Amino acid sequence: MGKMDMAPRLRAGLLQAVIKFREAGILVFIVALAAVVTLRTPAFLTLDNFRDILLNISILVIVALAQSMVIITRGVDLSVGSIIGLTAMMVSFVVVAFPALPGPVAMVLGMLLGMVLGSFNGVLISFGGVPPIIATLGTLSIYRGLVFWYSRGTWVNASQLPPGFRQLAKGSVLLLPNIILGAIIVVAAVYYFLRYTRTGRDIYTVGSNPDAARFAGIRVQRVIFLVYMLSGLLCGLAGVLWASRFEAAQTNTAAGFELQTVAASVVGGVNIFGGSGSVLGVVLGAFLLGTIQNALTLVGISPFWQLAAQGLLILLAVIVDSAILRRLQRFASGAQRV
Amino acid sequence: MTKPIGSAATTQQPAYSARDTLARLLVRWEWLLVVLIIAVAVLNTRLSPFFLRTNNLLRTTSDFMEIGIMMLPMVFIIVTGNIDLSIASTLGLSASFMGWLHIMGVNIWLAATAALLVGALAGLLNGVLIARLRLPALVVTLGTFSFYRGLAYALLGDQAARGYPPAFTSLGQGTLGRTRIPVALLIFVLLALAFGLVLNRMTFGRYLYVIGNNEEASRFSGVPTVRIKIAMYVLSGLMAALAGLILAARFGSTRPDIGTGLELTVITVTVLGGISIFGGSGTMIGAILALLLIGILRFGMGLVNIQGQVQDIVIGSLLILSILLPRLAGQLSAIRSWRGATLGKIGLALLVTVLFGWFFFWSRTLIPAK
Numbered sequence: 001m002g003k004m005d006m007a008p009r010l011r012a013g014l015l016q017a018v019i020k021f022r023e024a025g026i027l028v029f030i031v032a033l034a035a036v037v038t039l040r041t042p043a044f045l046t047l048d049n050f051r052d053i054l055l056n057i058s059i060l061v062i063v064a065l066a067q068s069m070v071i072i073t074r075g076v077d078l079s080v081g082s083i084i085g086l087t088a089m090m091v092s093f094v095v096v097a098f099p100a101l102p103g104p105v106a107m108v109l110g111m112l113l114g115m116v117l118g119s120f121n122g123v124l125i126s127f128g129g130v131p132p133i134i135a136t137l138g139t140l141s142i143y144r145g146l147v148f149w150y151s152r153g154t155w156v157n158a159s160q161l162p163p164g165f166r167q168l169a170k171g172s173v174l175l176l177p178n179i180i181l182g183a184i185i186v187v188a189a190v191y192y193f194l195r196y197t198r199t200g201r202d203i204y205t206v207g208s209n210p211d212a213a214r215f216a217g218i219r220v221q222r223v224i225f226l227v228y229m230l231s232g233l234l235c236g237l238a239g240v241l242w243a244s245r246f247e248a249a250q251t252n253t254a255a256g257f258e259l260q261t262v263a264a265s266v267v268g269g270v271n272i273f274g275g276s277g278s279v280l281g282v283v284l285g286a287f288l289l290g291t292i293q294n295a296l297t298l299v300g301i302s303p304f305w306q307l308a309a310q311g312l313l314i315l316l317a318v319i320v321d322s323a324i325l326r327r328l329q330r331f332a333s334g335a336q337r338v
Numbered sequence: 339m340t341k342p343i344g345s346a347a348t349t350q351q352p353a354y355s356a357r358d359t360l361a362r363l364l365v366r367w368e369w370l371l372v373v374l375i376i377a378v379a380v381l382n383t384r385l386s387p388f389f390l391r392t393n394n395l396l397r398t399t400s401d402f403m404e405i406g407i408m409m410l411p412m413v414f415i416i417v418t419g420n421i422d423l424s425i426a427s428t429l430g431l432s433a434s435f436m437g438w439l440h441i442m443g444v445n446i447w448l449a450a451t452a453a454l455l456v457g458a459l460a461g462l463l464n465g466v467l468i469a470r471l472r473l474p475a476l477v478v479t480l481g482t483f484s485f486y487r488g489l490a491y492a493l494l495g496d497q498a499a500r501g502y503p504p505a506f507t508s509l510g511q512g513t514l515g516r517t518r519i520p521v522a523l524l525i526f527v528l529l530a531l532a533f534g535l536v537l538n539r540m541t542f543g544r545y546l547y548v549i550g551n552n553e554e555a556s557r558f559s560g561v562p563t564v565r566i567k568i569a570m571y572v573l574s575g576l577m578a579a580l581a582g583l584i585l586a587a588r589f590g591s592t593r594p595d596i597g598t599g600l601e602l603t604v605i606t607v608t609v610l611g612g613i614s615i616f617g618g619s620g621t622m623i624g625a626i627l628a629l630l631l632i633g634i635l636r637f638g639m640g641l642v643n644i645q646g647q648v649q650d651i652v653i654g655s656l657l658i659l660s661i662l663l664p665r666l667a668g669q670l671s672a673i674r675s676w677r678g679a680t681l682g683k684i685g686l687a688l689l690v691t692v693l694f695g696w697f698f699f700w701s702r703t704l705i706p707a708k
Contacts, residue, residue: 076476090701097704116694123687129665130658131615133421133476137602141654148647150702160705251647262480272474304495304594308488314481318473 021324022269026284030291037295044298051177057290058183059238059245061283063257064264065190066234068282069227071265072207074274075132077231079121081257082143085249087113087239089147092156092249099162103244106165110240111233117143118232122225140258147251158247169245179241186234191279203227208275263310264289267317289313367612371627375634382638389641396518400510400588402633403522404429404581404597406626408604410533411574413625415475416608417537418549418567419617423479424464425578426600427486432457433582434490437499437592446506454579460486461575465568483601490594500591510588522584529577534622542566550617606657607632632656 038045063080070077091110095101117139124135158166169179194200205213206223214220243249268285270277289310296306382389389395408425415422432453439449460482467478512521537543545566548556557563586592611628613620632653639649 090698093701093704097701113694113697116690119687119690124658124662127669128662129669130661134609134615134661135658137605138654138658141602141606141650141657145648145651145654146698148645149651150698153645154705156705259480259483262477263484266477266480272477302492302495304491305488307484308492311481311483311485311488314477315467315485318477318481319467319471322471322473 022321023278023281023284025320026268026281026288030284030288033288033291033295037299041298044295049294049298051180053287053290053294054180054183055177056294057286058179059241060260060264060290061183061286062186062234062241063238064261064268064282064286065186065279066231067258067261068265068268068270068277068279069190069194069203070132070231071262071270071272072203072274072277073224073227074207074210075125075224075227076136076262077121077228078133078136078258079117079139079143080231080235080261081254082140082147083114083117083232083235084239084242084254084257085147085252086117086143086150087236088243088249088253089151089156089251091240092161092243093150095162095165096156096160099164101162101165103164103168106168107237107240110236112236114236114239115229115233118229118235119225121232122228125228126221126224144255147253151249151251153251155251156243156249161243161247165244166247167244169241179245182237182241186237187279187283194279199223199226204275260289260310263314266314269321368621368624368627371611371624371631375627375631378631378634378638382634382641385638386641389638393518396520396523398633398637399523400520401636402629403520403526404585405600405603405607405632406526406629407529407577407581407584408574408600409607409625409629410529410622411570411577412604412608413533413611413613413620413622414537414543414546414570415574416605416613416615417546417617417620418570419553420468420475420567421479421605421615422464422571422574423476423601424460424482424486425574425604426597427483427490428457428460428575428578429582429585429597429600430490430594431460431486431493431582432579433586433592433596434493434499434594436583436586438493440499440502441497446503450506450583453583454576457575457577457579457582458572459575461572461578462568464575465571468571469564469567487594487598490596494592494594498591498593499586502587502590507587507590510584510586511590522588525580525584530622530626534626537622542569546570547618550614550619603632603653606653610657610660612660 034045043049063084067077067080087110090113091106094109095106121136121139124130124139125132128135169177171178173181192200194203202213202218202223203226205216205218206220210220213223239254242254246253264286265277265282266272266285267288268277268281268283270282292309292313293306296309297303379389408429412422412425435456436446436449436453439452440446444452464475464479464482467473468475509521513519514521514524535543537546545556545561545563548559548561549563549566553563582597585597589596607628608620608625609615610632611620611625613625635652635656636646636649639652
């Protein structure tokens with residue numbers, strides 16, 4: 001690592017190259033996978049199946065983007081699954097009691113609740129100085145415990161939820177299902193935010209070098225607080241969509257989802273040490289996870305193998321990444337000597 | 339991990355300094371844990387007259403031995419500044435492998451030995467990827483977390499292995515000879531002594547602290563960092579497999595989801611025990627005291643009929659507070675002015691908390707309990 005620290009600019013350049021390569025790499029992988037699966041099951045390469053994959057990954061894309069913003073600042077948010085579970089439960093209680101509540105209001109309510117839960121993480125981490133992994137590990141337990149306490153161990157099922165709320169995810173605008181539309185809006189918003197706003201650029205600066213960011217006048221604490229708050233907000237949105245799509249809120253809703261979101265981010269090329277990662281990469285990472293799941297089902301491989309395949313994919317992604325990075329580094333240092 | 343996760347918020351001071359300052363005030367972190375344990379024990383005796391019965395206390399310990407056994411190598415790993423998220427999945431894989439062999443008709447002790455071997459191999463893979471290929475421990479063990487659990491499902495699917503012979507189930511349910519000491523407790527005590535001695539008295543253990551303080555420097559001073567890190571992950575896999583055997587023996591059956599989520603409890607106990615998540619500091623005694631504290635705390639909450647999941651609220655809060663409180667003094671004194679904006683922010687935070695609390699309790703009553 002020493003050489004990399006001495007030449008941060010070179011390092012940034014290398015990471016950029018890896019990201020570019022990564023995005024292309026995932027695409028190639030997806031195309032190759034699609035080709036193989038289509039040869040065995042022609043049903044794979046149909047518009048309907050493509051829509052199915054998109055439907056399945058919409059929520060993952062939203063939360064994976066939230067997770068990526070956190071990881072870019074060198075943090076991690078392990079509480080995303082619990083925030084989704086808690087907001088899904090609370091919003092479901094409210095819409096069951098007030099069936100006339102318009103869908104968009106329920107969505108805003110979910111985002112507000114998620115924002116509060118995310119802000120709590122943010123305060124602990126940025127102002128309290130608690131390491132992210134500890135703080136969010138704690139709130140993972142706390143928020144999940146609150147779901148149980150809140151619901152008294154019961155759940156909200158499809159027959160209780162008003163049709164208007166269920167329509168939130170099921171409905172569509174111009175043939176485009178609402179839930180996919182929601183994911184597209186979030187992707188566009190996060191893309192704009194990270195690329196073209198000052199705060200968005202600050203997130204990268206804080207992640208690649210917190211000390212330099214501080215000297216450059218960036219309010220590091222505030223940026224870190226912000227990413228956890230945004231993560232909570234997007235998880236709140238995801239919670240409402242989850243309850244609407246699966247027409248239920250259970251005590252274990254989205255349990256373990258944090259790992260899938262980290263997986264999508266890492267496979268999508270977000271550097272776990274912070275400072276780099278792209279929206280396009282994360283979307284492709286989530287799409288790859290979704291495609292693999294879909295393909296395994298279509299080819300008829302037991303669903304019991306899916307978890308193993310997902311784990312293997314994460315390992316492959318980091319191994320390939322580091323191999324490329326090392327190759328590039330050697331190449332770069334060799335070039336310098338000449 | 340060359341750079342700990344989350345150093346952005348804390349780069350100004352090393353992670354352990356705030357706690358060390360307070361530790362000097364309180365003499366040691368461990369004393370605080372002892373005081374807490376005594377307080378909870380006194381509270382428990384008030385809640386239930388049955389708490390202090392030897393039988394009860396001994397029986398309760400068996401609920402925590404799997405966690406304790408996995409905690410021992412976790413102390414090693416966190417002391418070096420690394421992490422292992424895959425232990426519960428390794429536990430599941432090993433126990434499922436044993437169950438699978440048992441269904442195939444293999445002798446149970448042979449199957450158990452094979453399961454231990456699988457656990458060690460699972461740890462070896464983690465270790466090689468982390469130490470040899472220098473990949474971040476968080477991502478590697480996150481990957482193997484899914485991978486090993488997935489293999490457990492692939493082995494057993496939706497069936498459960500059962501019908502273990504009594505000689506085997508006594509590993510998790512039995513007591514030692516005519517005494518009332520559970521076998522699992524004895525195994526844990528012996529292992530804890532061994533791990534404690536290695537950490538404090540042997541070169542291997544001292545090297546762990548050296549690596550945790552500065553891995554680069556330790557490598558240049560001739561510490562065999564790669565071999566040590568691989569060894570500690572192999573130990574972690576092996577202990578997870580042993581915990582899996584004991585858990586399977588206690589349940590008398592194995593399902594592929596056995597032990598799901600235990601890694602979080604193990605990490606919580608370890609960090610609560612005063613092992614810095616950034617590596618380099620912490621003691622085995624502290625970790626064992628934290629295990630004891632969580633154990634009697636859960637037992638006490640069980641006495642007053644608090645659900646397991648709701649108990650997690652207390653455990654999670656304890657984890658956060660154990661890090662937050664020692665830092666709070668320093669963080670508060672870092673605030674330059676107490677006027678205007680600062681007070682406004684604190685007021686806003688309080689207002690939001692109160693509003694959220696009100697909404698939580700109000701909306702909770704919207705649907706009556708079933």
